[in-house]
Amino acid sequence: MTDDLALMASYPLLRTAGIDGMLVSFGDKLSEPANRAALAFRAALESDPPEGVEEISSSLVSAYLRFDPLALSHAALESKLRGLMASRDWLQADLPHGRRLHRIPTVYGGTLAPQLAEAAAEAGMSAADAVTSLSTARVRVTALGFAPGQPYLGELPETWNIPRQQGLTPRVPKGALVLAIRQFVIFSVTAPTGWRHVGQTAAPLFRMGAERPFLLAPGDEVEFPQVSEEVFARMQNDPEGGASWEDLP
Amino acid sequence: MSRELIVHRAGPAVTVQDGGRPGWIAFGLSRGGAMDRLALAEGAALLGQGETAALEMGGVGGRFEAGCDLRIALTGGAMRASIDGAPVVWNAAHSLPKGAVLEIGPVQSGAYGYLSLGGGLEPEELLGARSAHLTAGLGRAVAAGDRLPVGADRGGPVARKLAVDDRFSGGALRVVESLQTRLFPEEQRRRLGETTFTRDSRANRMGVKLVPDGAPFGVDGGLSVVSEIITPGDIQMTGDGAPFVLMAECQTTGGYPRLATVIPADLPRVAQAPAGAELRFSFVSMDEALAAESAYRAALRDLPRRIEPLVRDPADVADLLSHKLVSGFSNGDYHDH
Numbered sequence: 001m002t003d004d005l006a007l008m009a010s011y012p013l014l015r016t017a018g019i020d021g022m023l024v025s026f027g028d029k030l031s032e033p034a035n036r037a038a039l040a041f042r043a044a045l046e047s048d049p050p051e052g053v054e055e056i057s058s059s060l061v062s063a064y065l066r067f068d069p070l071a072l073s074h075a076a077l078e079s080k081l082r083g084l085m086a087s088r089d090w091l092q093a094d095l096p097h098g099r100r101l102h103r104i105p106t107v108y109g110g111t112l113a114p115q116l117a118e119a120a121a122e123a124g125m126s127a128a129d130a131v132t133s134l135s136t137a138r139v140r141v142t143a144l145g146f147a148p149g150q151p152y153l154g155e156l157p158e159t160w161n162i163p164r165q166q167g168l169t170p171r172v173p174k175g176a177l178v179l180a181i182r183q184f185v186i187f188s189v190t191a192p193t194g195w196r197h198v199g200q201t202a203a204p205l206f207r208m209g210a211e212r213p214f215l216l217a218p219g220d221e222v223e224f225p226q227v228s229e230e231v232f233a234r235m236q237n238d239p240e241g242g243a244s245w246e247d248l249p
Numbered sequence: 250m251s252r253e254l255i256v257h258r259a260g261p262a263v264t265v266q267d268g269g270r271p272g273w274i275a276f277g278l279s280r281g282g283a284m285d286r287l288a289l290a291e292g293a294a295l296l297g298q299g300e301t302a303a304l305e306m307g308g309v310g311g312r313f314e315a316g317c318d319l320r321i322a323l324t325g326g327a328m329r330a331s332i333d334g335a336p337v338v339w340n341a342a343h344s345l346p347k348g349a350v351l352e353i354g355p356v357q358s359g360a361y362g363y364l365s366l367g368g369g370l371e372p373e374e375l376l377g378a379r380s381a382h383l384t385a386g387l388g389r390a391v392a393a394g395d396r397l398p399v400g401a402d403r404g405g406p407v408a409r410k411l412a413v414d415d416r417f418s419g420g421a422l423r424v425v426e427s428l429q430t431r432l433f434p435e436e437q438r439r440r441l442g443e444t445t446f447t448r449d450s451r452a453n454r455m456g457v458k459l460v461p462d463g464a465p466f467g468v469d470g471g472l473s474v475v476s477e478i479i480t481p482g483d484i485q486m487t488g489d490g491a492p493f494v495l496m497a498e499c500q501t502t503g504g505y506p507r508l509a510t511v512i513p514a515d516l517p518r519v520a521q522a523p524a525g526a527e528l529r530f531s532f533v534s535m536d537e538a539l540a541a542e543s544a545y546r547a548a549l550r551d552l553p554r555r556i557e558p559l560v561r562d563p564a565d566v567a568d569l570l571s572h573k574l575v576s577g578f579s580n581g582d583y584h585d586h
Contacts, residue, residue: 019538021480027475054271146500148385149278214276
């Protein structure tokens, strides 16, 4: 059977990743406090990166460091990380500064997002109530992954704790806003998915040559206000796809 | 005159590759870069230059023409190669004069061959690197009709070779514990080192599938593991119990549990294992893994000192009398300009 050690792991948990990585995890499943802790811990590392660290990132519940293990010893880095881990209760930490709030206009339902009604039924509400709920929710970029620049966004209200569908939708278009288990994903490329296609966006998530090539960063917050298909059609000629952002305090 | 390599024909898996594009993990973009990083370093050493972008050729090469006088090096998995119809040696540097045609056929050992150029390939930089990352939609495969820009070559000798150890037929791989090693039963951790794996035909720049000769591997009960960082070399167990070793273009995070991680020094051996090759794993301690990394880097630094002149057997030289057999005391070729 699995190690008692793994099952009873206490968090934060420090583990090595390959020979040149260390990971500090704040939970064994996604939760708002664990994600906030990962973001705050990452920001603390970035403000004072140990010599020899080459890359710092965060994912759903963890902060990751890649380093040169011949320049910075495992023991020295582990000691520094354990000190930082113990320095405060990271689950109570504030979100870091430097985040943005994005507004990405979205068409809900209709031919552009054909599974809105199905998702609403799963959540036990009318299509109109579903649009109101989704278009006013503010969600956080918990992680980017699967495809470059592709965000996982959460958490939606508990009523949206709906499962993935049984079968796969063979193809949702780029910009599709899909939903499952209290999370959104925006597809950055055309892809198959088991998540339900409830909205359609036009904002490019990746723009080559831009100062910030990826629109969204971990920790950013996003709203998806509703627009009509007519407005959406016009937004497609906009290089920003109708999206706007402001700095969060 | 523009310096370029003209592509008349290219295999389906020919791309420009370099050391990759580190620094974008947080945005979901893995590092990418050459599958066999050692082959890039060998090409650079043969040409007497620092590491540049080179052509990575998976399985089969292509037909190329020098748009100007070029120096080339051929490294990695050996492919049948000729210049204007005359066979040329692999793991060696050659001159490719303007108009000469370089034909590179199917791989004869290993999986990926590399064509490096004096001055390096210089397609447009994307996010700080020239390598294509097709999984991420960065760049594209090289195709017939391309004219690939080549950087300025400060010159140097050709007709040089490098003896390389066999990493082209599978063999032993050293692994360290991964994030999730301890989620696996002790029996499976032990069995990893006792099992012979065969490299499946399913392999690409994202990962290499291996088939165990015994029982499958996996974590009981469909354990759902929160998505965590993926490191190249991670041995990921998918649903059918056969592992994938994740490679240059792996995803940045994933939810499938990983039993162990192949150390960087042994990743070229994974990359170059051809379909059907046998691979074995053995756990090493972190101290042993770091000693191996130190030795690997020392070997990379030592490559330039291991370059030897390429001496042709006079019996093989059909046009012996047309060659200038004796030249000046120093013709300058061996100076580092």
